[in-house]
Amino acid sequence: xxxxxxxxxxxxxxxxxxxxxxxxxxxxxxxxxxxxxxxxxxxxxxxxxxxxxxxxxxxxxxxxxxxxxxxxxxxxxxxxxxxxxxxxxxxxxxxxxxxxxxxxxxxxxxxxxxxxxxxxxxxxxxxxxxxxxxxxxxxxxxxxxxxxxxxxxxxxxxxxxxxxxxxxxxxxxxxxxxxxxxxxxxxxxxxxxxxxxxxxxxxxxxxxxxxxxxxxxxxxxxxxxxxxxxxxxxxxxxxxxxxxxxxxxxxxxxxxxxxxxxxxxxxxxxxxxxxxxxxxxxxxxxxxxxxxxxxxxxxxxxxxxxxxxxxxxxxxxxxxxxxxxxxxxxxxxxxxxxxxxxxxxxxxxxxxxxxxxxxxxxxxxxxxxxxxxxxxxxxxxxxxxxxxxxxxxxxxxxxxxxxxxxx
Amino acid sequence: xxxxxxxxxxxxxxxxxxxxxxxxxxxxxxxxxxxxxxxxxxxxxxxxxxxxxxxxxxxxxxxxxxxxxxxxxxxxxxxxxxxxxxxxxxxxxxxxxxxxxxxxxxxxxxxxxxxxxxxxxxxxxxxxxxxxxxxxxxxxxxxxxxxxxxxxxxxxxxxxxxxxxxxxxxxxxxxxxxxxxxxxxxxxxxxxxxxxxxxxxxxxxxxxxxxxxxxxxxxxxxxxxxxxxxxxxxxxxxxxxxxxxxxxxxxxxxxxxxxxxxxxxxxxxxxxxxxxxxxxxxxxxxxxxxxxxxxxxxxxxxxxxxxxxxxxxxxxxxxxxxxxxxxxxxxxxxxxxxxxxxxxxxxxxxxxxxxxxxxxxxxxxxxxxxxxxxxxxxxxxxxxxxxxxxxxxxxxxxxxxxxxxxx
Numbered sequence: 138x139x140x141x142x143x144x145x146x147x148x149x150x151x152x153x154x155x156x157x158x159x160x161x162x163x164x165x166x167x168x169x170x171x172x173x174x175x176x177x178x179x180x181x182x183x184x185x186x187x188x189x190x191x192x193x194x195x196x197x198x199x200x201x202x203x204x205x206x207x208x209x210x211x212x213x214x215x216x217x218x219x220x221x222x223x224x225x226x227x228x229x230x231x232x233x234x235x236x237x238x239x240x241x242x243x244x245x246x247x248x249x250x251x252x253x254x255x256x257x258x259x260x261x262x263x264x265x266x267x268x269x270x271x272x273x274x275x276x277x278x279x280x281x282x283x284x285x286x287x288x289x290x291x292x293x294x295x296x297x298x299x300x301x302x303x304x305x306x307x308x309x310x311x312x313x314x315x316x317x318x319x320x321x322x323x324x325x326x327x328x329x330x331x332x333x334x335x336x337x338x339x340x341x342x343x344x345x346x347x348x349x350x351x352x353x354x355x356x357x358x359x360x361x362x363x364x365x366x367x368x369x370x371x372x373x374x375x376x377x378x379x380x381x382x383x384x385x386x387x388x389x390x391x392x393x394x395x396x397x398x399x400x401x402x403x404x405x406x407x408x409x410x411x412x413x414x415x416x417x418x419x420x421x422x423x424x425x426x427x428x429x430x431x432x433x434x435x436x437x438x439x440x441x442x443x444x445x446x447x448x449x450x451x452x453x454x455x456x457x458x459x460x461x462x463x464x465x466x467x468x469x470x471x472x473x474x475x476x477x478x479x480x481x482x483x484x485x486x487x488x489x490x491x492x493x494x495x496x497x498x499x500x501x502x503x504x505x506x507x508x509x510x511x512x513x514x515x516x517x518x519x520x521x522x523x524x525x526x527x528x529x530x531x532x533x534x535x536x537x538x539x540x541x542x543x544x
Numbered sequence: 545x546x547x548x549x550x551x552x553x554x555x556x557x558x559x560x561x562x563x564x565x566x567x568x569x570x571x572x573x574x575x576x577x578x579x580x581x582x583x584x585x586x587x588x589x590x591x592x593x594x595x596x597x598x599x600x601x602x603x604x605x606x607x608x609x610x611x612x613x614x615x616x617x618x619x620x621x622x623x624x625x626x627x628x629x630x631x632x633x634x635x636x637x638x639x640x641x642x643x644x645x646x647x648x649x650x651x652x653x654x655x656x657x658x659x660x661x662x663x664x665x666x667x668x669x670x671x672x673x674x675x676x677x678x679x680x681x682x683x684x685x686x687x688x689x690x691x692x693x694x695x696x697x698x699x700x701x702x703x704x705x706x707x708x709x710x711x712x713x714x715x716x717x718x719x720x721x722x723x724x725x726x727x728x729x730x731x732x733x734x735x736x737x738x739x740x741x742x743x744x745x746x747x748x749x750x751x752x753x754x755x756x757x758x759x760x761x762x763x764x765x766x767x768x769x770x771x772x773x774x775x776x777x778x779x780x781x782x783x784x785x786x787x788x789x790x791x792x793x794x795x796x797x798x799x800x801x802x803x804x805x806x807x808x809x810x811x812x813x814x815x816x817x818x819x820x821x822x823x824x825x826x827x828x829x830x831x832x833x834x835x836x837x838x839x840x841x842x843x844x845x846x847x848x849x850x851x852x853x854x855x856x857x858x859x860x861x862x863x864x865x866x867x868x869x870x871x872x873x874x875x876x877x878x879x880x881x882x883x884x885x886x887x888x889x890x891x892x893x894x895x896x897x898x899x900x901x902x903x904x905x906x907x908x909x910x911x912x913x914x915x916x917x918x919x920x921x922x923x924x925x926x927x928x929x930x931x932x933x934x935x936x937x938x939x940x941x942x943x944x945x946x947x948x949x950x951x
Contacts, residue, residue, distance in 0.1 A: 153600050153601050154596065156601065157601075160941040187621070190560065190621075191624075191625070193560050194560050194563065194564075194625050194629045194632065195629070195631070195632035196632060199628045199631075199632065200627065200628055200631035200632070200637075200659060202626065202638070203624045203627040203628045203631060203637075203639055206620060206623070206624035206627070206641075207620070207624035207625060207628065209620075210620040210621050210624075213613060213616075213617040213620070214594070214597075214614060214617050217598075217610045217611070217614035217617075218597060218598070218601050219599040220607065220613070221602045221606045221607055221610045221611065221614065222601045222602065224602070224607035225601070225602040225603060225605065225606065225607070230607075230610075231609070231610075232613050234613075237689075281644055282644075283641075341597060363792070469676060477721055488713040533741035534663075543696055
């Protein structure tokens with residue numbers, strides 16, 4: 138008998154019929170003798186509806202505590218509905234909100250981080266033979282205020298619950314049926330991976346693959362919780378996200394990711410003094426603008442160029458800040474380019490194989506694709522290119538590294 | 545400076561625009577220096593939508609704990625929206641759920657009774673200058689499970705909060721603008737009352753006037769909380785529900801109520817033995833069927849007839865039970881009549897005026913309306929008549945007791 142945590146996303150609980158389908162999956166595993174803990178998102182569309190209400194009620198800047206109070210109501214609906222279905226089918230089930238569990242977070246409304254998950258109530262209900270259905274995406278701070286975990290937060294809830302319980306498996310059911318070598322919508326030769334390491338998954342997620350929220354993978358890595366990603370609409374085998382093992386290292390590159398939601402900013406001809414990076418990036422980070430790739434060109438005659446990328450949604454705010462800061466710093470001008478994308482190849486095998494980067498550059502060059510920025514880590518190489526070449530770049534890299542064939 | 549509790553019903557918070565209108569009312573009173581505590585229902589239609597989901601998920605008999613978890617989400621939406629609006633208009637506001645307040649109830653899911661309201665959190669937030677917005681209809685049991693208070697529960701929440709805080713006033717904003725001498729939709733001579741006593745209000749509510757939930761009036765009476773009932777859509781003066789005073793006693797009759805949702809059941813020719821009433825009514829009460837008027841005819845030759853009324857929704861269940869019980873008891877047959885209604889006249893002044901009952905009977909007789917059952921209390925006389933005479937009876941009684949004219 139195992140303890141299994143399953144998480145179902147919004148499209149999996151979009152209506153009563155879909156919830157009844159989930160219930161069947163849950164009951165089957167329960168009937169096999171497993172202790173079942175289910176974590177749910179809100180019904181598809183509900184969170185967006187609530188967010189729109191908050192915007193409409195506030196003119197776009199809702200009080201954050203109250204925003205969390207509002208949007209957390211979506212999960213309350215889905216968990217109680219699943220629990221009603223399970224009970225009416227003869228299984229004992231109990232739904233629990235974040236504060237009832239208790240999933241303790243910090244006090245950062247709309248983007249709280251889980252600090253601990255109390256397993257007392259869950260274990261107690263499991264002992265009574267109940268299926269425990271937990272609201273994802275939400276927690277509670279030390280003062281009893283409801284907090285939410287930000288986009289993708291239900292994945293994080295599931296992994297945190299699984300980690301705390303020492304669950305044998307954490308299954309994440311979503312609207313894709315696993316992790317692919319690249320986006321199957323973009324390239325039909327994309328192949329589903331049987332297994333992927335936490336680090337590769339993080340690199341893919343950070344590079345734009347939207348299967349799992351990065352925070353959930355980080356948490357899974359720390360607590361060594363194996364995550365099985367699969368579709369809630371098919372019986373197909375999914376992808377196991379787990380620790381690195383020998384098998385994985387055989388594959389040099391496991392995936393090609395892309396991110397079109399990128400904008401490039403260049404602060405041109407800044408006096409090259411100590412502290413310029415800090416002066417530039419501090420105001421951005423204070424406004425919660427995440428800077429991704431950063432390149433500082435070699436200084437010539439006491440001046441330098443600083444190039445970096447931000448999310449496209451942040452470009453207006455960044456422009457507002459930089460128009461002031463860059464002038465203060467003595468830069469000659471700031472260039473903005475929203476017509477770019479980021480292409481990354483990811484693989485733990487890279488660490489022990491040379492020539493992967495140069496192969497990537499050559500493949501792109503052979504297609505006449507100019508590389509605007511490069512950044513590398515142990516298991517990832519990312520290139521910024523013109524956005525119009527995105528699909529072409531994904532296809533040629535996927536072919537060049539033989540990703541359509543199983544190793 | 546006063547502490548004012550205001551309750552707004554579902555139609556008053558039906559959309560963002562209506563919530564913004566409420567916010568203006570609240571801010572005005574706050575700006576006048578009052579401490580404001582607001583209790584809200586769910587947005588109009590939301591609770592029904594959730595109830596339908598529960599039925600659809602369960603085939604009609606949802607697990608009651610989970611049902612409460614589901615339907616209580618509606619108030620979470622309305623309170624956070626009002627709080628968002630107030631904050632965005634520059635007022636400090638905080639929304640609180642039943643368990644955050646904490647509104648402690650018993651463990652009777654779907655129909656819980658409030659046992660206590662902790663004023664600690666509310667008072668603390670009021671001291672910080674905040675407007676406190678509380679979810680009506682919901683509470684929490686000693687184990688942290690969410691409970692709901694049943695239909696009209698938000699009125700009860702408001703009065704319980706007002707009583708606990710020792711509030712100076714409890715204003716109930718609803719879609720009617722006060723308490724009338726009779727239903728204005730039924731008779732256009734109906735007149736709005738300036739004041740009514742708790743007991744009269746209870747008699748009216750029990751007799752079918754749907755302005756305030758009886759439990760909220762009972763609670764208001766016990767704790768002597770004055771309730772001011774008024775419309776959220778107009779500035780008209782409403783009706784004050786309060787203790788009896790000398791003014792009230794001048795009016796012999798203050799209102800005519802009717803209830804068409806009644807069915808009459810007669811158990812014919814039962815052997816008249818001790819305990820027959822108990823044998824008859826125990827199975828009904830065990831199925832939560834409320835019996836209203838009961839009449840036992842004088843026994844003749846060791847046999848008696850028992851007549852009583854139930855709600856029309858309970859008639860099928862009552863029939864199922866009585867078909868067994870009445871036979872067991874040796875009754876010759878059971879008659880059912882769903883074509884009846886109950887007409888009541890209510891007034892504290894009745895206690896000191898004789899002849900009110902006989903006047904009522906005569907007025908009805910003059911119109912050829914046959915009285916099928918009669919029941920009386922200190923401040924109410926009720927007659928069961930054929931349903932088709934309901935409107936006529938209301939009009940002639942209203943005229944006969946001069947209710948269209950102010951005293």
